[in-house]
Amino acid sequence: MTGDRTTSNVGVDEIDAVEALEARALEDRAALEALLEACATLAREPHLFAPDEASIDRCERALELVDLSAAAEPEFTTAARRSIAIIASALGRVSLANAAFAHAEQRFERALEALPTQSTPTERAWLLHDLARCLEAREAMTRAEQRWRECAATLRTIDDAIERDYFESASAERLAAAARARSDDTAARAFEDAADRCDDRAIEREVAANAGAERFFAERWSGSSPPPIAREADWIRRSQGLVRNPGASESTVGTVDCEAIFGTSQDDRCACGALAGRSQRGAICDRCGIEVQRAARRRSRFGHIALSERAIHPTALLGGPHGSMLALALDLTDDRVVAVRERVRCVRYLAIDPRGADTLAPDSEELAAFDAGRGDPAFLVGTGDEALIDALDRLNADGAAQEVSLELRALRGHKSADRPEQRLRIDRLEARAAVLSQLSAGASLAIDHVPVLSSVRLEELGLRAPVVALYEALIAARTPTDTDTNLAALAEVFRRDAGAATIE
Ligand SMILES: [Zn+2]
Structure with a gap:
């Protein structure tokens, strides 16, 4: 992004409106508060990742106007104070990213001061976290430690477990380092254990999020429901x-x-040993390329x-009450799937028929039909798994599902629906519909x-x-x-x- 106004987050009309507010801000408190709200909206944009110069300048100017105006009339409404906090913390984050630590510290302090008491604990924790990091960068270690303690105290009131763990882990890690520096090993160990417990919970969440990979080979039929295939x-x-x-x-x-793939096998040490120690956690060695981490992180990788x-x-071949998922998808019997897999020469009609019925026909009668149709573009030849995979690729799952649902409606409405053979047909169609719906949703066999x-x-x-x-x-x-x-x-x-x- 450049400072060009047209790349700003607001349109030309809005810029004119903001400029009008700026012009009146000193005489008119309502205009100043409206300006703060407009700038807070700019500041809420992801500035840290895409700082937009025009918006940053506008926000800085708004804070200057606040200073000038506060000299005359210091009280601001809660909404205005919240806007000031949002603007100041966004500016602080931009400065932190640009390594302008003194400026960042000023902005964060200002945001904390303005933050209304009814703000969320997450807002406060973020500010304290960023301010503490900023103070560490300025080597103001005692003040940084104090801010980490405040961060740790604030996080206890955060409801969201992931956020709470994040702040707890970050603050405990830094407080442990501070205790270590004072040779207070007992306190250091207690903070480190607390950070490790957060990490264990994070790993557990990662493992749960890996379900698609973890269950790749382990899925099985549950009654008549086909196993879920992860995309x-x-x-x-x-x-x-x-x-x-x-x-x-x-x-x-x-x-x-x-x-490099599964993570380091030793706690807090890269593979070559150039980087070692808890303080190096998260760093990637430029010699061996391995990230320094707890070995327990391997669980989630x-x-x-x-x-x-x-x-x-392999799950597509697992037998279900009405045949395997593969057999159901292509509307074949399991025997026929086996015959094709055994690389019997087979004839495959181009998948014009959306039901996929008789897509694969390894028997001699249909081979004769193929011979009669040789050269006809409606026929193709394939053998073995290649033929099955090709048929899967050509299967129109949505079309087939529609056909199945029409047939099901007709069968269920018919007076013979309770007869055992009709019942069986309905059950099989229902199983096929479940498989096709997974394919329509992007799963692949x-x-x-x-x-x-x-x-x-x-x-x-x-x-x-x-x-x-x-x-x-x-x-x-x-x-x-x-x-x-x-x-x-x-x-x-x-x-x-x-x-x-x-x-x-
Ligand atoms: Zn290394």
């Missing part, structure tokens, strides 16, 4: 990197033990493997990547030895059969009672 785009966003090395060489780079070829999700949990997390789940070996075999797999065998084995291990129970 790859969602879980892979949380992956810390590509695991590509089966681990035969001496280096751990890119292996299931890679510290995972990576992923890129399969050498697209494969069918064909996969390119699989998640790799950290060995610490696998240890916790009691799965480390078998799963690590299978991950390594999967990385080394070069044929579709090898890939498939390892995927199936991984799914079996993860679904075993013990493992699945812990993951629930």
